[in-house]
Amino acid sequence: MQKQRIEQLQQWLMEEEINTAIITSSENVFYFSNFFSDPHERLLAIVFTQKNDPFLICPLMEVEQAKQGGFPYTIIGYRDTENPWEIVTKEVQKRTDRLERIAVEKTHMNIERYEILLAAFPNAKFIAAEEKLQQLRLIKDEKELEYLRKAAELADFAIQVGIHELKEGITELEIIAAIEYEMKKKGVENMSFPTTVLFGSNAASPHGNPGLTKLKKGDFVLFDLGVIYKGYASDITRTIAFGEVDEEKQQIYEIVRKAQEAAVRLSKPGVTCAELDRTARNIIEEAGYGEYFTHRLGHGLGISIHEFPSINELNPLPLQKGMVFTIEPGIYIPDKIGVRIEDDVYISDDGSEVLTKFTKQLQMIS
Ligand code: MN
Numbered sequence: 001m002q003k004q005r006i007e008q009l010q011q012w013l014m015e016e017e018i019n020t021a022i023i024t025s026s027e028n029v030f031y032f033s034n035f036f037s038d039p040h041e042r043l044l045a046i047v048f049t050q051k052n053d054p055f056l057i058c059p060l061m062e063v064e065q066a067k068q069g070g071f072p073y074t075i076i077g078y079r080d081t082e083n084p085w086e087i088v089t090k091e092v093q094k095r096t097d098r099l100e101r102i103a104v105e106k107t108h109m110n111i112e113r114y115e116i117l118l119a120a121f122p123n124a125k126f127i128a129a130e131e132k133l134q135q136l137r138l139i140k141d142e143k144e145l146e147y148l149r150k151a152a153e154l155a156d157f158a159i160q161v162g163i164h165e166l167k168e169g170i171t172e173l174e175i176i177a178a179i180e181y182e183m184k185k186k187g188v189e190n191m192s193f194p195t196t197v198l199f200g201s202n203a204a205s206p207h208g209n210p211g212l213t214k215l216k217k218g219d220f221v222l223f224d225l226g227v228i229y230k231g232y233a234s235d236i237t238r239t240i241a242f243g244e245v246d247e248e249k250q251q252i253y254e255i256v257r258k259a260q261e262a263a264v265r266l267s268k269p270g271v272t273c274a275e276l277d278r279t280a281r282n283i284i285e286e287a288g289y290g291e292y293f294t295h296r297l298g299h300g301l302g303i304s305i306h307e308f309p310s311i312n313e314l315n316p317l318p319l320q321k322g323m324v325f326t327i328e329p330g331i332y333i334p335d336k337i338g339v340r341i342e343d344d345v346y347i348s349d350d351g352s353e354v355l356t357k358f359t360k361q362l363q364m365i366s
């Protein structure tokens, strides 16, 4: 699988007459090597040339882990006392004699690294690799789908755990601790982002920070969470009523649910990202809450929690089989209420499969 991905990248290098590609983001290194590492300030890279085998370079202490990932080519470990860029330069020169066009992830490069490369390859022109990498990662294969399904299943379970913990006076952070404790017991090493649990008006900020707020009857509780399973992320949001919630809250919930379900139903090959966003947004606008839906409908999901494509009202990209993304409309009235419902959706041959399966019927927990 990794070999095929590497060949596809080399094919692109040939088509674009790029001499070498130096890929440094943890996510893209993982995509080609099945080895995930956050090297902090140290260098981690896979370096490609058109015809010769690529190589992976990482800190010496991580070489064994990198091997376990199964990268089928040379893995070079460097010591903290060595300059890894000198090794990269030397190895690239062994593999190709022309060094005029170098692909890098421009959004991941910093000025320090850019200056190092420029000093090593003074005649080089730098090409952005992002678009090609996004394209490759956009369509998920069977194995990736299997991992995404499992990650979603674990996220469903985490919502169930969170709901089970609800009781008067408990804090947002206590619920988060309970959820993550149960997930660890299930073997989940990492959540895909900091787990979010927000009570009442705290949920009115789409990216609110959980704290010591105590739960009271009549509150909505917003859960937004996900897990990493074998390198792949899930992302689910559910909004639950604790005790009886008033009429207005129930109405807002039903508007969001209607918008979310309409976009899910429309999801199939050929429909554009813009159409999906528009479908959900129209429902919320017609109900009079348009100004309170302040973000795009969703985002691609895979190795990264946010990846290509962006599901927004300007994106003309048609959906294709193999894409996985979120659908997550919300209504946020400042200082008052926040409701969001989010599922992970896979595009199949002729329709879609919703990977997150937790019910969207309004749950009133007493
Ligand atoms: Mn989310």
Ligand code: MN
Pocket: 235, 299, 326, 328, 342
């Ligand atoms: Mn999301």
